[in-house]
Amino acid sequence: MLLSSFKQVLEVALYVLLPRTCYACRRDLPLGAAGPLCQDCQAAVQHIGLRYCVSCGKPLPDGGAHCARCRREKKRSRKCALLRSAVVFGPQVRAVVHAFKYADQSYLASCLAQCMAQYWTAYPELARGQLLVPVPLHSRKLKARGYNQSELLARSLGKQLHLPVNTSCLVRVRNTPSQTTFGREGRLQNMLGAFAVTEPQLIKGKTLVLIDDVATTGATLEGCAAALRAAGAKEVMAYTLAREI
Ligand SMILES: [Zn+2]
Ligand SMILES: [Zn+2]
Known part of the structure; x- marks a missing residue:
């Protein structure tokens, strides 16, 4: 009892000295705010919605089973059976993900994984998943950053969904050059x-x-997915926090 009121006093004092601010618009957050965004920014986060491409998960506001690109590439044999995401990679999500990569990792990992856990159930196909595998970083990049943000997300999500996580079976053997200048075909190669x-x-x-x-x-x-399938995985799906569209 005494300890909890002491904790409350401490929280208020901390709030007066160092009020938390919204990661996107930088306005002060009210005392006791749970998430990293203010109400307005939170409301601006777009969810994928109910209509999306069954292959790549891209939102399809006009409906249909496949997006134009997946229709074109239907014949290509895909190793990643399907991709799903929790939210659209808009400016508010971008601000939080940026902070997640460079600051406040553990607090944001649990907030972001909570968002992923919330939308996981919107995709019944994901229920087939038996094991979560985070996308690995090359060891050189891992050393420079100090942690792998996907691993933090996977660990927190696994805890919330009661699913096992394996962080060692898949490794990045080539430190690929930055992909921003390639098109999709170049990125795949x-x-x-x-x-x-x-x-x-x-x-x-x-x-x-x-x-x-x-x-x-x-x-x-x-x-x-190509490496995992070649090594004997039965099926590989993917789930990300955000989707760039
Ligand atoms: Zn805000
Ligand atoms: Zn698609």
Whole structure:
């Protein structure tokens, strides 16, 4: 009792000295605000909605089963069976993801994974997943950043969904150049052979869900899925916090 009132006093004092601000608009957050965004910014976050491409998960406001690109590429054999995301990568989500990569990692990991857990159930196909596998960073990048943001998300999400997480079976063997200058085809080529599986016995015959923070073209996820399928995974799906559209 005494301890909890002491904690409350401490919280108020901390709030007066250092009020938390919204990660997107920088306005002060009210005392006791749970998330990283103010109410207005939170309301501006777009969810994927009920209509989306069954392959790549892209929102399809006009309906239909596949987006134009997936229709064109239907014949290509995909290693990543499907991609789903919790929210659209808009300016508010971008601000939080940026902070997540450079500050406040553990607090934001649990907030962002909570958002992922909330929308996980909107996609019944994900229920087939038996094991979460975060997209790995190359060891050099991991050393520079100090942590892998996808791993933090996967660990927190796994805890919330009661699903096991494996952070060691998939590794990035090639430190690929920045992908921002490539088109989708170039990105796909760039990602082939960039990943390897170190412990195939841990994934053999299993349905896996790759976890990442943001999906852009899906090329990184396809590279991961190619390595996992070649090592014996039964099926590979992917789930990301945000989707660039
Ligand atoms: Zn705000
Ligand atoms: Zn699509």
